[in-house]
Amino acid sequence: MIVNVKFKSYWLIVALLGGIHPLLAANDEPLSAQSGLYVRQLILDGLHPTRLTALESHLKQQLAGKLSEDCQITLSQRAQPIVSVNCYMTAEQIQAFKISISRFYIENHYINSGAIIPDQEVKEGVIVIRIIEGRxxxxxxxxxxxxxxxxxxxxxxxxxxxxxxxxxxxxxxxxxxxxxxxxxxxxxxxxxxxxxxxxxxxxxxxxxxxADSLQIGFRFNNYRTPSVGAYRGAVELNYRNLPLGWGDAFYFRYGLTKGLNDYALNYSVPLPLMRYDTTLSLDFDKSDSEVVTEPFNELGVKSDSERWSISLRHPFYKSYPPPDPNPQSYQEFALALKLERRSNTTFLEDEPFPFSRGSIEGEMEYGVIRFSSEWLSRGQYNVLAFYNTFSFGTDALGSTTIDKTLIDNHFLTWLGQFQWFGSFKQFSWMRSSFPRLWESRLLFRTNIQLANKELLSLEKFAIGGHASVRGYRESQLIRDNGVSASLEWHIPIGHLSFDETEQGKIHLVPFVDYGRGENKDRSTPEPKDISSVGIGMRWSPLKKVHTQFYWAKALRNISQPDHDLQDEGFHFEIYVNLW
Structure with a gap:
């Protein structure tokens, strides 16, 4: 993406730096007829009060040695901003005042602002300097x-x-x-x-x-738990900038595995009449699944889940770090509030059956209030991101279907997420000696969840799989409290492209993963932690085709009732941008 900003300021020069007429000495004559006079105060007509302190410091620095020793430079705010000087000033010294004020504006990037001295009668040693703050x-x-x-x-x-x-x-x-x-x-x-x-x-x-408003994509991966079918195909539609002209967006996704079909809808809109990208979002997703692994597939175990939410996100800070804006540098801090309602029903042979603690005849329904904060800092060589989410279980969002004699839905959890992405290009000495490593990047990410009590099954922390600890099945461990961390090294090893774009870079990705989880108020089954090491490859053979393959060696052996490619440590995804 390109930002091209051109500014024309030639039309300002006369207003900013134009001189005043030579002055002649006589207090009862117009200022243009005076060569020097005693000046008590300079009234800065039009100066914004917020600039008083900075301007005073600037004038003292710029005019040092140009005024007589008995001259003072003290700025204060009365009916108007004034400069107290209390000394005799020549025409050149008055002009130096004006030029210094104009220079103050220019140095602070107010390119069409400055000072002029209109012709006037000087009464009681008071001169009016007109400040033009360009708008x-x-x-x-x-x-x-x-x-x-x-x-x-x-x-x-x-x-x-x-x-x-x-x-x-x-x-x-x-x-x-x-x-x-x-x-x-x-x-x-x-x-x-x-x-x-x-x-x-x-x-x-x-x-x-x-930008193009419509994007349609297809992805195929093995990112689902094998109990409902690990291999999943999904179609995604993202329509940005709907015809309303508000900058609103619509998202739809439909996914399918052997035992699971799920879909999600999202509509988001920046609130009209607001300039700060305060965004309202509406979400709904639904999934229907059944266990397909033997021998449990004979039992007719099924599950239906729904989730809807309404959220409001406000970016309180967006900026490019000083001193000079860099198109590759950006910072943002945002807060969000989400009201969410979740429900789940489980079945055994088509009859509701309680598989989870707290469900009533297989049904569970409750509300959650989530408060989150986001901080992003992207520089030329590093990207840092922090996410914090506090979740509060509540009865305030409609009826609650929970067996509170077994588990309480008034829980509190904190989910913290951190990501760091760093480039070795910041080390110039590596460029000639280790060119491949100089182009490489490190990625570290970690997630942690803490809960104040035993959680409902939908709120627990999942460990294992492609986004957590590779080499194990998706959601291998499900706990109340947990932590996972990954470190990856993305090393470019070659280039192979089937079109004329700049795509085609092949990255080798060695990595190490770790995760640990424990239950709250209940015993934790073994194992409590899992870890792995492995290697992956990321490759985009075409502009609209992106692939990633990972293999991990599990450092803890966990027996499974059946066999799946995830048990061998393989995780993969292929994404095709169809439109």
Whole structure:
């Protein structure tokens, strides 16, 4: 993705750096007719009060040695911002004041802001310096008629906040364009600042290229537990930027194994009239499964599960780290609140049967409130991500079907997730000696869950499988409390592509996995922990085809009633972007 931002500021130079007429000495004459005079105060007409402290420090530094020793530089806020000087000043010294103020704005990226000294009568040693704080008066989308997005969606994210009074800061504006470029709705944003109708006014003209709205994909993997069929095919449809023009999105997924069919729906929409990407999401998923492994397949064990939720996510902070915005650097902090309702019914020979503690005649239904935080920091060589989720079981989201004599649904859990992705390219000395290793990357991830009491079966922590500890079956261990961790080394070893794109890199991925889990308030069956070492390969032979294969050696032997490819340590996935 490309961010191309061009700014024109030639129209500002006269307003910022234009001089004043030579001055002649006579206090009862206009300022333009004075060469020097006693100045008690300089009134900074139009200065935003928030800039007082920074401007005072700047003036003292810039004017050091240019004023007489008896001159003071003290800024204060009364009816208007004033500078107390209390000394005799020449025309050149007054002009130096004005130029220093203009330079303060330019150095702080306010490129169409500055100071001018209008001709005036000087009374009681008071001179008025007019501050022009240039503003962004309008945002014009030059290809608006070609976009699906509404113009308001784009303008709200580019205009300055009311407390900033739309004062144009080029660094902030460039940062906002780069932040918008992170939005998957956009492929490219080109911005250009042009002069407005009045001095100091600026108009931002942008051209927007929208990303493709529809994406359809198919994936095939062995990421399900063998009891319902490990091999799963799934079709996914992602439609971003629906015709409403709000930036809303719809997602649908349908998956199928030998004993399981599941589907999921999601609709998300940035709240209208808000510029901060506060997003409302509605989710629903459902799965129907039956045990297909022998000899249990003769028992007719089935399960139906549903989950719906409504959530609100608000990014409180989005920024490129100082001092200079880097298109490859980005930080974001967000909070989210989710209201979720879950239900599960289990059957034996088509009759409801309680397989899980707390179910009533095989039925379980309850509500959960989840509060989560997210922090992401992406730099040129490193990516860090933290996720925290606190879940509270509750009766407040509708009727509850739980046998509370066996288990309490008023639980509290904390789920913490951490990921770090680092590139060896930050070590320049490796480039010539170890070129393959210089292009390699490390990935570390860990998940941990802590619970205050025994949990319902749907809330437990699963350990084992492709996203946890490879070399074991999916969800090999299911516990109340648990931790899993993985370390991978992605090493490029070659290139093989079947099209003309830059795809085709082959990465070798040695890794080590570990997981441990224990129950709360109940005994924990053995084993409590599992671990593995192994190697994998990631390869994208075509632009729209992505594959990954992993083999792991389990370091703990666990007997199984039947045989599956997961027992041999193999985990794989093939994804094809159909549209």
């Amino acid at each position: 962004l008066t309008d945002v014009v989308i030059e290809n608006e008629d070609q976009l699906r997005l509404s113009s308001g969606y784009i303008k709200r994210r580019l205009k300055f906040k009311e407390d900033e009074q739309n004062i144009l800061n080029m660094k902030t504006l460039q940062e906002r364009l780069q932040i918008m470029q992170q939005n998957p709705l956009f492929k490219q944003i080109v911005g250009n600042v042009a002069p407005g109708d009045k001095p100091g006014d600026g108009i931002l003209k942008v051209k927007v290229r929208e």
